[in-house]
Amino acid sequence: MKILSMSTATNNLSVALNDGAKIITEKNEFDQRNHSGHLDPLIDEILKENDLSLAEIDRFAVAIGPGSYTGLRIGVTTVKMFASILHKDVAGISTLQALAASCAEKDTLIVAGIDARNDNYFAGAYVNKEDDLGPECVIPDGHYHIDTLLSAVAEYCANNNLENVIYVGTGFEKQKEAIKKTNIPFSFGTEKQNVVHGGLIGKLTLNAQPDDPDQLLPNYLRRTQAEIDWHKKTGEAYKPDSNYVEEV
Amino acid sequence: MVHKKDIRILAFESSCDETSTSVVKNGREVESLIVATQIKSHQRFGGVVPEVASRHHIEVITQITKEALSEAKVTWNDIDAIAVTYGPGLVGALLIGVSAAKAASMATGIPLIGVDHIMGHIMAAQLKEEITYPALALQVSGGHTEIVLLKDPTHFEIVGDTRDDAAGEAYDKIGRVLGVNYPAGKTIDEWAHQGKDTFDFPRAMIKEEDYDFSFSGLKSAFINTYHHAEQINQKLNKYDLAASFQAAVIDVLATKTIRAIKQYQPQTFIMGGGVAANHGLRDRMNQEIKNLPQNMRLKVILPELKLCGDNAAMIGAAAYNLYQEGKFADLTLDADASLELPYASEMLQ
CATH class of the missing domain: 3.30.420.40 (ATPase, nucleotide binding domain)
Structure with a gap:
């Protein structure tokens, strides 16, 4: 099964071609701030190098979030359109699960996170199981203050007798002092592990349920500030987005 | 064939x-x-x-x-x-x-x-009728207020632009003061037809030689008038307020556009953008163009409202x-x- 997978969730633009679990090729543009101008040319390059057309791809996969809101929408829109037009499978993979998948350690809590500024993180925690289905989520992906995240980590480790934690992703090294206070041995991901890899998204999608391209949407993990403020001010309940958009 | x-x-x-x-x-x-x-x-x-x-x-x-x-x-x-x-x-x-x-x-x-x-x-406009070039367009929306010269179907040049707020933006801002939900243009247009221009708001830049616009001063004058009346517990007629505001906007748009038509002598006049749906503006432009000297008459294309x-x-x-x-x-x-x-x-x- 040929899988084309991509991440536009962070500064690292990554596109990969997998044949099943095998990564055939992966291209990365580190510190790329213009995903819109670069994503399609990178896809095109990979297809040409492998003498493939988009129509020969069996499944499209994308980092669904969390991550940069604008970045996520570029990748998600692209795969939605590919899958919708070509009638192919599409699957969204948690950006954090993809980060965790770069760590092979067993009996270790893998905390994957993206710096959301002001000591907040989009983060989740994962563990590798004996099977090869990819890391399993044990602390759900969410928007956490570092203190909340670290107490959840400490609690999980205590309850599950884990004595090793890896922090992978962005912005964790500046929390070194706070992390030390958890009194659990820890390490940080390597430079290579700290970026989201398209090839790992491709691998993870093998065990994911395909999504309906029309329904595939970024997993932002946070409402917009405008909605939060509106909710506070008016006390009105959040309604599904479909209540607000109408064809005229 | x-x-x-x-x-x-x-x-x-x-x-x-x-x-x-x-x-x-x-x-x-x-x-x-x-x-x-x-x-x-x-x-x-x-x-x-x-x-x-x-x-x-x-x-x-x-x-x-x-x-x-x-x-x-x-x-x-x-x-x-x-x-x-x-x-x-x-x-x-x-x-x-x-x-x-x-x-x-x-x-x-x-x-x-x-x-x-x-x-x-x-x-x-092209979806309504064939455009004869050169053409001149008045583009008015919530984001833009421009007079554009169309040399041919793909070569456009701006000859006049707003220096601050777009006309549609001014409608939305004064609409908010009057308690009209965004987008306010349609309601203000309707109210304007039921009122009279009694407040004599400023017509900014109407006399300047160029084709530029400014609507920020008009917006401020409107808001000041409204708030001042509120402070002294005076209730102003919302229809007259709307009519006065709209008259000020349209006066400037129409005057400068007609002057540009006289200078550039296009074959077609076009309006575009959300504010091009404004009935007051459509009527006024049609009237002004009818009043042009015989040798300056030109085709007018006002796009379908939708x-x-x-x-x-x-x-x-x-x-x-x-x-x-x-x-x-x-x-x-x-x-x-x-x-x-x-x-x-x-x-x-």
């Missing part, structure tokens, strides 16, 4: 709070037009919130693409080009259309055309002209939030 092949363009528009797709034949005929509007959502906040807009765009993009094709009773095989607005507008919002159009182009092998949103608004607001059909119309000149985009096409038509050389002096 050589049969000329029909050119069909599938167009995307997502620059602000409408997600739209359309199939347009030969740049003139709308075969389908889908517009998903988010107005209800942004009314919660009193105006368009960019991040909310972007989130709504991506929710509907694949569905409305399929609908545009099925409503036009065509398939991808019938499409000759894919067009998309790449600016100006809200960058996050534009990126949905741009990403979708590029992905569609890659998936189908159909060539891609990037369209300037303003060029699109002006080309809504094509004044943001829609993909106008993008398909403009894209057809670019198609004819082989002006295609490649996969590096990116959103350009501050894209501008070129300014006429006399404006740069």
Whole structure:
């Protein structure tokens, strides 16, 4: 099964071609701030190098979030359109699960996170199981203050007798002092592990349920500030987005 | 007789709070037009919130693409080009259309055309009637107030521009003061027809030689008048307020546009943009043009009301002209939030 997978969730633009679990090729543009101008040319390059057309791809996969809101929408829109037009499978993979998948350690809590500024993180925690289905989520992906995240980590480790934690992703090294206070041995991901890899998204999608391209949407993990403020001010309940958009 | 092949363009528009797709034949005929509007959502906040807009765009993009094709009773095989607005507008919002159009182009092998949103608004006129060049356009919306000279179907130059607020923006801001929900233009227009111009608000820059506008002073004068009356517990007639505000806007727009028509002597006059749906402005421009000397009479094209607001059909119309000149985009096409038509050389002096 040929899988084309991509991440536009962070500064690292990554596109990969997998044949099943095998990564055939992966291209990365580190510190790329213009995903819109670069994503399609990178896809095109990979297809040409492998003498493939988009129509020969069996499944499209994308980092669904969390991550940069604008970045996520570029990748998600692209795969939605590919899958919708070509009638192919599409699957969204948690950006954090993809980060965790770069760590092979067993009996270790893998905390994957993206710096959301002001000591907040989009983060989740994962563990590798004996099977090869990819890391399993044990602390759900969410928007956490570092203190909340670290107490959840400490609690999980205590309850599950884990004595090793890896922090992978962005912005964790500046929390070194706070992390030390958890009194659990820890390490940080390597430079290579700290970026989201398209090839790992491709691998993870093998065990994911395909999504309906029309329904595939970024997993932002946070409402917009405008909605939060509106909710506070008016006390009105959040309604599904479909209540607000109408064809005229 | 050589049969000329029909050119069909599938167009995307997502620059602000409408997600739209359309199939347009030969740049003139709308075969389908889908517009998903988010107005209800942004009314919660009193105006368009960019991040909310972007989130709504991506929710509907694949569905409305399929609908545009099925409503036009065509398939991808019938499409000759894919067009998309790449600016100006809200960058996050534009990126949905741009990403979708590029992905569609890659998936189908159909060539891609990037369209300037303003060029699109002006080309809504082409969907009504053939334009004779040179033409002059008054482009008025919530984001723009410009007088544009059309040398030919693809070469446009700005000859006049607003120095601060756009006319439509001023409507929304005074609408908010009057308790009218965004977008306020339609209601203010209706009220204006029931009132009289009694407040004599300033007509900024009406006497200046150039074709530039300013609506920020008018907006402030209106708000000050309203708040002052409130402080002394005086109730002002909202119809007269609306009529006075609208008269000030239209006076300046009409006076400067007529002066530009006299200077540039175009063959066609066009209006475009959301405010081009304003009845007061449409009536006034029609009247002013009727009053022109015989030798200056020109064709007037006021687009259909439903094509004044943001829609993909106008993008398909403009894209057809670019198609004819082989002006295609490649996969590096990116959103350009501050894209501008070129300014006429006399404006740069």
